[in-house]
Amino acid sequence: MDQDISSGLVVEGVSLGYGRTPIIRDLTLPALRRGTLTALIGPNGAGKSTLLRGLAGLGNLTGSVRLDGEELHRLPRAERAMLLGFMPQSLPPPISLSVLESVVGSLRAGTGASSHSRAGDPVRRAYATLADIGIAELANRELSALSGGQRQLASLAQAVARRPAVLMLDEPTSALDLRHQTVVMREVARLTREHGLVTIVVMHDIALAARHADQIAVLRGGALRAFGIPREAITARLLADVYDIDARVETCSRGSLQIIVDHAL
């Protein structure tokens, strides 16, 4: 896989919004290299989900989004869908469809015949994805029989099964218990490194983000307020500035970053 410095995702002069009022205006991010995980954080209404949906091709985006130099939004729909994996914030509904079937659907719908010839039996591929995420046991269970957390894991499988080059996850751990939060973030980080993905994850848990992300992008009011490696980007001053909270950023006895919120400003 091409790992030179020019490869990766470049977001330049991007504007997005519903209707007439743009939520994000002329946003440019530093280049996101392949094999890195970027956590997108910020207060409610900062435009995180809007930005992620826009990058995934689900909004009216203007500006330039290039992957390895190629303008993504000029690609045909099916081709673009093969490159972009998106996990929406909403859980898959509890319908009478097995987890395996739902992942097979993600492989077979919309992408035309090219995806079939490319990688063999979709059922085997779907199962391999479930095994990777650690939910092989849920393969033949129906979504209607699963908990919210289990459905969120199924949703992750649906997003990664096509082996996209860019992986965009909108709050992938919001319905998960503490253990699964860690497991999922580790797995996402592993996929990112091993397959040279550009991964962007919208998160609310800053400590979790700091532990797993290579860099953190902080958004407020549709504008980028900070960007960098977690230890440098996350400061008490930034938290006060962006979240309007009085908080301490401390290093725990094992060296990981912890946020202690004292009160709201």
Place this chain on the structure above:
Amino acid sequence: MRRSPEPKPDPMSASDLSSANRPSIRRSEAPSSGGSAAVDMDVAIAGHRRRMVRRVVLLVAFTLAMLAAGLADVVTGPSGLTLHDLWRAVLAPGEVDRTTAVIVWTVRLPYAVMALLVGAVLGLSGVEMQTILDNPLASPFTLGLSSAAAVGASLAIVFHLAPFGLPESWAVPTLAFLFAFGSVLLLQAMARLAPAGRETLVLLGIALVFSCHALVALLQLIAPEDVLQQLVFWTLGSVTRATWEKIGVLAAIFALVMPFSMAAAWSMTVLRLGEDRALSFGVDVRRLRYASLIRVSLISSIAVAFVGPIGFIGLVGPHIARMLVGEDQRFLLPTSAMVGALLLSLASVASKAIMPGIIVPVGIVTALVGVPAFVLLILRQRR
């Protein structure tokens, strides 16, 4: 870019993360030995295959049930023909007496075939409408299609309209079709103006139902007495209007539409996972919705134009099918069509059995059976 399902040395991965209430094979056997992952995959895929086989078996069973219901429909009736008479009339019409041949070929068979065909059309239309509009209450009836058809038919009957110089037997269905199909195009155009397409379409459909009912009532008010009976009878919905030409038209369009529906099955399946997911998988959701709506509106408009409004088949059929085969639309679409066919065929049998010597319009039967089913459905939704 190879990713294999083999257990990784990482203790936090695959084997570790099982669902709480089902013992995994990996746990009951030696944990994380190289072969067990492959066994797991085979077991899972075998389980997946069993789900498929079960659905195929159901489809076959429904095909047989449909044939049986159709046969029962042909057999039942006031003229007291035996199965043997029917058999001979079908196989060798020349060897039976004229009356028997006429009854079988112009009454029994066309009614029975029309019931199956219209049921299938309504079942397919209902399930596609429910999927693309993400609304369990969508159907040709609730979107106002049947009501619009009734307006068209009423106009033709009251004012003796004969568009394109058609004979009277075709003028009524033609106008009914034009109104039904036109109403969907109008709904679609209006929904496009509004930002939230899906909900708007269903709401506008319901609004349309009320307007159409008022129009039909107005036409009934001004209709001369001799026409009034004809008008009322049309709005009841009955397969007794079946002719072989109409069957031919409906069957041809249905055969034309069904392959397109089946080709869109995967896209519709993932649409059930949510619009954003379907879009991210590369599905052109707008186009999918538009094409599907036009397709099923076309066939259900023709069906309604030929037999009149028949409620609840298009609403209840899909729900029964969904309970039986789940949301995989490759199976749900044909099953829903078959359930619709079976229901309408059984209703047609019942319509002849309720009052001896009289064929109760099948629209009344489906509504009578449909109402309790509808109530049950709503109660289940609130669960």
